[in-house]
Amino acid sequence: MNESLNQLTTAIKAGKRKDARAATAAALEAGLPPQSVLDALTEGMNDVGVRFKANTIFVPEVLVAARAMQKSMDLLEPVLIASGIEPEFSIVIGTVEGDLHDIGKNLVMMMLKGANFKVIDLGVNVSAEAFANAVAEHKPDLVALSALLTTTMPAMESIVCDLSRIEPPIKIIVGGAPITPDFADQIGADGYSADAASAVELAQKLCANAQ
Amino acid sequence: MTPKQRIRAAIDHQEPDKLPIDFGSSGITGIHCSVVEKLRDHYKLEKRPVKICEPYQMLGEVEGDLLDAMRIDAQAIFSHGTIFGFPNENWKPWTAPWGQELLVAERFNTTTDNAGNIYIYPEGDTDAPASGRMPKTSYFFDSIERIDPDFDEDELKLEDNLEEFGPMSQEEEAHWTEQAEKWRGCERAITAPLSGTCLGDIALVPAPFLKKPKGVRGVADWYMLSADEPEFLASIFDRQVEIALENMAKVAKIAGDVIDVVVVCGTDFGTQTSLFCGVPQMRDIWLPRYKQINEWIHQNTNWRTFKHSCGAIEPLVETFIDCGFDILNPVQCSADGMAPEGLKAKYGDRITFWGGGVNTQQTLPFGTPEEVRKEVLSRCEIFAPGGGFVFNSIHNVQARTPVENVIAMIDAVHEFNGDK
Ligand code: B12
Numbered sequence: 138m139n140e141s142l143n144q145l146t147t148a149i150k151a152g153k154r155k156d157a158r159a160a161t162a163a164a165l166e167a168g169l170p171p172q173s174v175l176d177a178l179t180e181g182m183n184d185v186g187v188r189f190k191a192n193t194i195f196v197p198e199v200l201v202a203a204r205a206m207q208k209s210m211d212l213l214e215p216v217l218i219a220s221g222i223e224p225e226f227s228i229v230i231g232t233v234e235g236d237l238h239d240i241g242k243n244l245v246m247m248m249l250k251g252a253n254f255k256v257i258d259l260g261v262n263v264s265a266e267a268f269a270n271a272v273a274e275h276k277p278d279l280v281a282l283s284a285l286l287t288t289t290m291p292a293m294e295s296i297v298c299d300l301s302r303i304e305p306p307i308k309i310i311v312g313g314a315p316i317t318p319d320f321a322d323q324i325g326a327d328g329y330s331a332d333a334a335s336a337v338e339l340a341q342k343l344c345a346n347a348q
Numbered sequence: 349m350t351p352k353q354r355i356r357a358a359i360d361h362q363e364p365d366k367l368p369i370d371f372g373s374s375g376i377t378g379i380h381c382s383v384v385e386k387l388r389d390h391y392k393l394e395k396r397p398v399k400i401c402e403p404y405q406m407l408g409e410v411e412g413d414l415l416d417a418m419r420i421d422a423q424a425i426f427s428h429g430t431i432f433g434f435p436n437e438n439w440k441p442w443t444a445p446w447g448q449e450l451l452v453a454e455r456f457n458t459t460t461d462n463a464g465n466i467y468i469y470p471e472g473d474t475d476a477p478a479s480g481r482m483p484k485t486s487y488f489f490d491s492i493e494r495i496d497p498d499f500d501e502d503e504l505k506l507e508d509n510l511e512e513f514g515p516m517s518q519e520e521e522a523h524w525t526e527q528a529e530k531w532r533g534c535e536r537a538i539t540a541p542l543s544g545t546c547l548g549d550i551a552l553v554p555a556p557f558l559k560k561p562k563g564v565r566g567v568a569d570w571y572m573l574s575a576d577e578p579e580f581l582a583s584i585f586d587r588q589v590e591i592a593l594e595n596m597a598k599v600a601k602i603a604g605d606v607i608d609v610v611v612v613c614g615t616d617f618g619t620q621t622s623l624f625c626g627v628p629q630m631r632d633i634w635l636p637r638y639k640q641i642n643e644w645i646h647q648n649t650n651w652r653t654f655k656h657s658c659g660a661i662e663p664l665v666e667t668f669i670d671c672g673f674d675i676l677n678p679v680q681c682s683a684d685g686m687a688p689e690g691l692k693a694k695y696g697d698r699i700t701f702w703g704g705g706v707n708t709q710q711t712l713p714f715g716t717p718e719e720v721r722k723e724v725l726s727r728c729e730i731f732a733p734g735g736g737f738v739f740n741s742i743h744n745v746q747a748r749t750p751v752e753n754v755i756a757m758i759d760a761v762h763e764f765n766g767d768k
Contacts, residue, residue: 152575192622197575200568235483237490240567241619262465262483287713288487288748314620315709331621 139169142177145209149181152201154208161209171216175253178209182251186334189244196240199333203247210250224255226344229271230281231259232313234292238285241313244333245281252337265299272300272307278344281336282326284313294324301325308343312336351421355537356608359652359674359700361735366765367728369739369758370702372410373422373539374611375402376656376677377703379745379754380487382448384408386751391417399439399451403468404431404480404551405744406444406488415536418758419767422738423536425607427543428523432456432480432489433471433557435519445484446747467492470559479556487747491554496562501569504577508563509584512555513544516595521602528603537608539654542599544592545641547585547634548574549615574625578633585637593644600649609675611654612641618659621684630667642672654702658743660684665695678743679704681727688730701731702738706757712741713749717756724760732764 141163148156164174185202188194217223228249232242239261246256257275259267268280280300284293293316297309310328311321321329328343330336349357349365357364372378379387381398388398391414398408401424410420428435434455442452445466455472464484470476480489496508520543531538546552553570555561564570573581599607617624625634642653652674657664660683668676679701681688688704704727706712711723731737739761745754762768 189622195622195626196619196624197571197573200572201575204572235485235487237481237483237486240571243568262486286746287709288746292485 139164139167139173141167142169142173145174145177146181146184149178149202149205149209150184152198152205154201154205157205158208158212161212165212165216171213171220172222174209174213175217175222178206178213179251179253182206182248186248186251186337190332190334196244199244199247203244203251206247206251224253226279226340227255227257227275227277228279228281228340229257229259229268229275229277230283231263231268231271232261232283232285233289233296234262234264236284236286236289236292237261238283238313241285241333242281242283245283245312245336248333248337249340252341254337254340265296268296268300269303272303278308278347279340280307280309281340282309282311284311284316287315290315290320297324297326308347310336310339310343350535352535352537352608355421355738356652358735358738359609361697361700363733363735366767367732367737367739367761368421368537369419369761370422370539371418371420371740371745371758372401372407372415373420373424373537373609374541374654375405375407375426376611376614376743377422377740378402378405378407379410380747380749381406381408381444381450382446382487382747383745383749383751383754384410384414385448387418387754388414390751390755393417397441397449397451400442400453400456401426401436402430403452403456404489404556406747407744408450419762421536422539422609423531423534425527425531425538425540425603427541428520429557431551431556432468433559435523445482446487470557473559476559479554479558489556491551491556493554493566494561495566496560499563499565501564504580505563506580506583506587510587511562512552512558513588513591515591516543516598521598524599524602528606532606534606538606539609539611540599540603540607541611542592543595544588545596546613547588547615547637548581549613551614571624574629574633578629582633582637585633589637589640592641596641596644597648604649604651607649607651609654610645610651611656612645612673613638614656616656616658617664618657618661618680618683620682621660623659623661623663627663627667630664631670635667635671638668638671638673646672652700658683660686662686662691665691665699669695669698673699675700675702675738677702678740680742682707682709682742688727692730692736696731696736697734700736700738703740703742704731704737705739705761706741708742708744708746708749712753712757713746715753717752720753720756721760721763724757725764728761728764
């Protein structure tokens with residue numbers, strides 16, 4: 138494997154944003170295929186997800202890794218687009234109405250980006266209507282809802298209920314501290330996961346099944 | 349025993365005559381204003397609007413008549429300024445979006461946008477950019493991140509993140525004097541907040557009390573500091589502690605004899621399943637500074653020190669003990685590794701659990717009164733023996749919690765105490 142690609146993976150694992158940018162620039166200048174740069178980046182984020190899930194690194198380390206990924210993406214994205222490489226799947230994500238917790242939602246979003254999903258982030262305090270509009274506009278493969286409060290779990294339920302009436306049907310995944318697999322089932326969501334790395338696996342599985 | 353003696357005995361690991369109870373003595377052991385009103389109705393207390401003692405989380409003041417009715421052992425002294433930088437004084441009526449008539453401070457000034465979201469302002473100054481927002485369907489505020497356009501993550505300046513820390517103002521001194529006079533001789537244990545000893549509380553980082561915050565003010569940016577620039581973080585904390593110790597000496601002089609428990613720090617180190625910071629970093633950055641604070645307090649006062657941290661923090665409890673904290677809150681038993689039996693067995697004789705009484709993510713909001721009763725009795729049986737336990741739910745009682753469940757919780761503690 139090329140030296141700069143190794144450096145990119147290492148920089149992302151360690152959350153070194155300047156190194157990540159420099160390695161990406163070097164790789165692109167050397168004319169390496171953009172897909173290989175993307176793969177190096179994904180490999181780095183994947184490793185971060187695994188260590189986060191295993192509790193050997195914590196939120197701050199994931200955030201710096203994601204920021205390094207973003208610095209790399211800033212250079213890589215235009216090249217990917219120019220060579221017609223587009224993410225296979227897209228996902229609309231947001232924290233439900235009434236809730237402003239977004240650290241967990243953002244981690245899920247970053248890991249999805251790292252796994253080469255196109256992510257449309259609606260931010261926090263997102264209403265059913267805003268989710269429905271985003272689905273109509275972006276035609277995503279999945280919708281992801283986050284809630285951290287018992288007071289906003291009812292909002293999650295009613296958003297899932299509203300979105301389940303959309304035609305053609307759209308798959309919905311949910312998560313956040315108070316959410317349990319039972320609750321996810323009960324409100325009719327298509328999937329639940331307890332952490333960001335598993336959210337990626339879940340999203341990949343649901344998208345692949347749909348094909 | 350008086351309620352004060354009861355709480356002090358519990359903290360000192362002597363089994364008191366009854367298990368002491370706290371609701372309302374701090375901004376993390378309180379009750380949402382909507383539930384306070386329902387409790388007042390239940391106990392048939394005088395009909396009057398609930399006062400907002402903490403505007404960020406919209407906690408209602410648990411006034412003396414309600415403390416009596418619920419037989420609560422702790423009494424709050426609140427700080428002079430609120431999180432939005434205005435003092436809690438000169439009350440005026442305010443109608444909440446859920447229809448409740450409340451009393452709020454004079455400078456609790458709000459505006460509402462077309463979508464029905466409510467905004468609140470630093471120091472109550474509606475000419476400044478809003479620093480808090482309550483979504484239309486929400487029950488509390490959250491900070492609005494106001495990032496300084498000149499902020500450069502490669503050029504961090506210490507003083508930017510120290511703006512909020514300084515010597516105690518005359519108004520604050522007057523507040524302490526007044527509160528000390530008011531509560532001297534109170535039968536209940538007095539809980540008071542310290543200022544400036546919160547090391548990195550994420551709720552305070554966006555500085556909703558400042559009109560134009562500078563420096564690292566974003567939630568994610570702040571967390572990244574601990575990965576990127578731990579020395580910078582340590583320098584902020586060093587300066588904070590230096591200032592806080594001076595202010596603490598003043599509080600001790602004015603109200604030292606009145607206070608039983610001081611809330612030192614509310615920084616959350618846990619998530620539902622993990623930590624925000626590993627043990628080595630905690631010991632490196634936080635431990636020496638917390639130790640300095642706790643040692644000063646234990647050498648110079650008769651106060652007991654209270655540390656709040658949500659989440660799955662079992663791996664850090666040993667470190668909190670090494671820091672010299674007397675009390676841990678809210679003991680989130682619903683998080684990973686936080687089962688009550690294990691905590692009591694491993695740490696119960698060395699730190700007091702103030703909280704952990706009932707799960708506020710499941711049982712209290714969604715269970716039946718009988719499920720609440722059973723859980724409360726079980727927690728009391730586990731945590732109470734030998735002292736080291738003050739009953740409180742896990743964090744504040746949230747909005748939309750059925751009042752029957754709150755009553756079932758309180759009644760269960762009285763039942764445990766043989767007082768039903
Ligand atoms: C940090 C925090 C805050 C910060 C939020 C900052 C921000 N910008 O997000 C601040 C200080 C602002 C805050 C405020 C409040 N908070 Co808060 N907060 C927390 C805390 C300590 C950690 C949450 C967190 O960020 N975890 C880290 C992330 C990485 O984890 P996560 O969010 O769980 O996400 C992971 C998984 O859940 C999953 N996931 C998340 N979303 C999704 C979505 C999908 C689709 C999938 C598949 C997976 C998934 O993947 C993520 C990554 O692994 C929790 C404690 C806890 N036990 O969780 C309390 C907690 C959530 N807060 C709580 C409360 C009540 C509040 C307040 C009302 C104030 C209060 N304490 O009374 C306000 C309300 C704010 C508002 N209007 O929304 C309570 C909720 C209790 C309840 N009964 O509902 C908790 C549980 C604390 C407690 N012990 O009681 N809070």
